[in-house]
Amino acid sequence: MVLWGKKMSADYTLNELMIIEAARYIQDGETVFVGTGMPMVAAMYAQKAHAPNMCFVIETGPIAPQVLPVPTSVSDPKGMHRAAKLGTLREVLGCLLQRGMVDVGFLGGAQIDQFANINSTVIGDYQQPKVRFPGSGGANDIASHAKRILGICHHEKRRFPEKCAYITSPGYINGPEGRKRAGIKNDHPDITVVTDLAVMAVDKSTGKLQVFKLMPGVSFEKVRENTGFPITASPHMTTVDLPTEENLRVLHQEVDPEGEYLGKED
């Protein structure tokens, strides 16, 4: 299939397209704060595919590295390769992020609720939880201070509860003015969550996530079935663009040649 002169590929997985689509929300030249896992893979793809001047920032201190495939941790030297500076955690989370110099904060998450709040701490009672997750790390700082917030995760009902048991990282908290009431300076940021079924974004009039793109071949009904809260469709809902053969080549050859992320499910 040829579209606008580019060869489109029908041979892709939704997992691959999720990564490619998430990367499309990063513009060349932007400063992007990235954790490990899927956000790292998608940000690496953006840097290779269309944003060569993107400035990677990693919480252990690397500023503007040319990340090698694929760091297993924020302290993996692969994330320090050819950086402009290897600094401190305070320098990146404090000086760059809290000061407001980061364009995009890129997060994964254990649970995301209808107001785009993220829980990566506990399920159940705090002092003796049913499930203990790793905790905030830099995620609370990123969700509080980045100008735009980008999330990526697989679309499963258990990952999208109506209300997070614990808000580790604030989305719109409990409504359109939730962040403002809490005193967060960046009170109405764009929040976009890309999954293997859809792209959701916060509707600023309600503070709630809404579907504004569907993955090719996925019905809105399927998204609704796999979401733990009553999700609505944007009146302008469209379909995610197909990947090109070149998109997939870059993803497989330059971003994840060993198939660490593409070869298996999250």
Added chain:
Amino acid sequence: MAKAQNNKLMTAAEAVLRFVCDGALVGMGGQSIGRSSMCIYHEMIRQKKKDLTLVGCNLSIPMDMMVGLGLVRRTECGTGNLERFGTTHCWRKAVEQGKLENEDYSHLAMVTRFLGGEMGLPFMPIQSLLGSDILNIKSNFTGKKFEIINNPWNQGEKVVLLPSLNPDVSVVHVQKSDEMGNLIIEGFLTHEPEMIRASKAVIASCEEIVSSEEIRKYPERTTIPYIYVSALVHQPWGAHPTSVYRYYQHDPEHMQEYQKCAREGGPAFQGYLEKYIYSCSTFDEYLEKVGGLKKYNRLRQEMMEML
């Protein structure tokens, strides 16, 4: 003899005996799979230092071992995990069973608390955490975890105050030091500079000893001057299985071996400790068991290819 007084080189056993007491508030350097001072932590485990409070940003494998052994009363951190290698199983189980107090902060919040500590101030402001359950009074273990105030110069702007943190002792592993303890840290620095300068005592292990002459010739390369450092332990490959930038990559096989034992718990976890810690009188014996020079050369080669 000024020179002799300034020589802080000692064995790991002596450093732990002199500077870590039961009940200590211990600042942990490194992050996740990078630059943990495993040689010092092994010694703390052999000497059964107990009733500890462990603090840092990301607490990983050594914290998990000490929690699994019941040596820890409390942790304060931003995360407990090993990222791609999974969760810190002993820590997770202890928290879920209500056996361990853990106070959650974000990573910036933790480094902000060390920043207050290193400047001799009682608290430090931050604007993260607002609106999150990290500030929920129902979900914390500390009587007074934070205070929200109005910016005195801009009424209506909220600011969170966090209590400063001054560890009794911090434990770090660095690339280079002279015998006086002038530390050179290469690569990422994470929360270490603030934490080290906030600590009442500091044990540093290092890969390489350089001369004081070299330090004084290039003082701009010194990350931490000797005045903060209490003890220096020379232990090449002292961070295994974690990585040291410019020296060696982390050891994924050993990381997985530990994770398997920690996940299983019980005899598997005890077996790991017996094999790799209790039955070794020094860290060098441990390094032989995990693959010796052959393994070291491979991990070193992997690091060199990455630089």
